[in-house]
Amino acid sequence: MSDPTAPPPQDVAKAFVDAVAWGEHHTVWELLSSEGRTVVLRLGATRGMDQALAARLRDGTAATAEREEFLTDLVSGLRADLAGNDLDTLEAELQDDPGGNASGSARVILVSPLPEVLALPGLPFASVELTEESDGWRIDRLIPRTSK
Secondary structure, eight states: OOOTTSOOHHHHHHHHHHHHHHTOHHHHHHHBOHHHHHHHHHHHHHTTOOHHHHHHHHHTOSOHHHHHHHHHHHHHHHHHHHTTSOTTSOEEEEOOOTTTTTTSEEEEEEEEOOOGGGOOOOEEEEEEEEEEETTEEEEEEEEEOOOO
16 A cells, blocks of 8 residues: 555656656656556667666666666657647546556546637546555556547
C-alpha cells in the first residue's frame, strides 16, 4: 500500500505530462514505475539502443553523459507522441474502476477541453496507465490516441 498522503493517479499523470512539456527529464524518469522503465528500455533496444547501455541505464550505472542523452531522447519521443495537444490546459480524468483502484493499478484519460460555449465534453488524446508502488503512483505507459 502506498503513502496515504501521496497524490492521486490523475495528479501524477498530470505531473508526468507537465515534466514532458517542460523538458524535466529527470522527473519523467523518476515518475516511471519499474515496469515503465523496463518498457522504455525494451523499446529503445528494439530501436537500436546498445544492449549494454540499456543494462547500465536499468541498473543505474550509466555514465552521466549517457544517461542525460538517453533521457533527453526519451522526453523528445514523448513530446512527439503528444504533439498537437495543448498540454497546459489538459484535464486528467481517472477512468472508473469497479474495484476502486484496489488492484493497485489505474488508468487516467488525458483530455483537451473544448470551449464552454460548445457544451461538449473534451477530446481525449491519450491515456496513462499507472501502478501503485510503496511511495505512490508511478507511470507504466503513456498511450497516445491517434486519428487517421
